[in-house]
Amino acid sequence: MGHNAFENLIVDNPADRLFRVNRRAFTDPSILEAERVGVFDRSWIYAGHESEIPEPGDFRARDVAGRPVILARGSDGEVRVLLNTCTHRGTLVCRESSGNTKTFQCPYHAWTFSNQGDLIGIPREEAYSGAFDRRELALATAPRMELYRGFIFISFNPQVDDLVDYLAGARAYLDLVCDQSEVGMEIVSGTQSYCMRANWKLLVENSIDGYHAPITHQRYVEFLYETGVDKSYIQNRWTGQGLALGNGHSVIVNEPMGGRPIAHWTPMFGKAKKAELAAMRQKLTERFGEERAYKIAQTSRNLFIFPNLIINDIMAITIRTFFPTTPDYMDITAWALAPVDESEENRHLRLDNFLTFLGPGGFATPDDVDMLEGCQKGFANREVGWSDISRGMHRDEPWSNDELQIRTFWRQWHELILQAQPADALTGF
Incomplete structure (x- = not known):
């Protein structure tokens, strides 16, 4: 999808004091696809507030930017935003909306992750070769996460400006x-x-x-x-x-x-x-x-x-x-x-x-x-x-x-x- 497809969506004419938006911006599915990668994936997105997970082990599961995530305060007291997908075959590892837990266990094959995202349990692990590395299969996180005065933001753009500058x-x-x-x-x-x-x-x-x-x-x-x-x-x-x-x-x-x-x-x-x-x-x-x-x-x-x-x-x-x-x-x-x-x-x-x-x-x-x-x-x-x-x-x-x-x-x-x-x-x- 080239640039030209979207160039005529805005009329911005300061000299004549005119600003108009093409209504195609509200109806065209191709524009929504561009927004998903061009807007939501490249900006800082509010994920939650640290007061929602005040104690070690607290978690909240929700969708952020179209992705299922887990706001989790690990046993170490640190706030993380984990991507809610098993690194084995993909299903959700957290199906409760909130709670307190030391681990998240995949209901499909019982791979078990700590509340800090580390892979800590695999049934019959002896079936894997020596090249298998648990550290590579920890729960994923967004490329960027920052807090500002309790507000938790994540971004899927590794090159996004620091949150303070973005705000x-x-x-x-x-x-x-x-x-x-x-x-x-x-x-x-x-x-x-x-x-x-x-x-x-x-x-x-x-x-x-x-x-x-x-x-x-x-x-x-x-x-x-x-x-x-x-x-x-x-x-x-x-x-x-x-x-x-x-x-x-x-x-x-x-x-x-x-x-x-x-x-x-x-x-x-x-x-x-x-x-x-x-x-x-x-x-x-x-x-x-x-x-x-x-x-x-x-x-x-x-x-x-x-x-x-x-x-x-x-x-x-x-x-x-x-x-x-x-x-x-x-x-x-x-x-x-x-x-x-x-x-x-x-x-x-x-x-x-x-x-x-x-x-x-x-x-x-x-x-x-x-x-x-x-x-x-x-x-x-x-x-x-x-x-x-x-x-x-x-x-x-x-x-x-x-x-x-x-x-x-x-x-x-x-x-x-x-x-x-x-x-x-x-x-x-």
């Missing part, structure tokens, strides 16, 4: 999330898993699109009014800023729309919470100074880390990833992130917000699913060949309801799939 400007906004606790952040027990009959890039666009929120999510706005939130406060929520952060990453920064139990009081919390939240704010100010404390407590952020990680630090902190299975179908997984030292009451408030707005049955997510599946159906009208992503191109400082952050994604995406070579398909998932 570029997104680091600063990830730090605003992590600095909400002095003792660390943790994934709250429980996982949201659902699917959508739409192309995965539609969810990228939607997750960093401030334009649709007051329209598509009008039910939630009305709910906030009912809780006593001032209308002017809600209206100001839509006047934040969209920022490009390098390497395809971007963020929407706004004043918080709804209440977060992080040092900032809103009417929905009730007057009894005022003193506690003021004390939390004072502690943040002492740690970081007034300016940074304000950013942590009184701004919200939709942070996108290319290619498929969304961290919504809005009503609650949601970590969301998604992977395509076909051009018009994706699997989505989401977790709640919270301060380890959060009070039981504040944890309850956080999870209520998490489910009320961002959950699969909440105010926002069903709206978004309906809209994006509608977009995918609309793409059947091939006579309408382009989607317009030009909003705000004439502004020096784009607003949060402009589309700078979406254009940032598309430019990085286009650059990567243009580099995808035919031979790479042999190493894709």
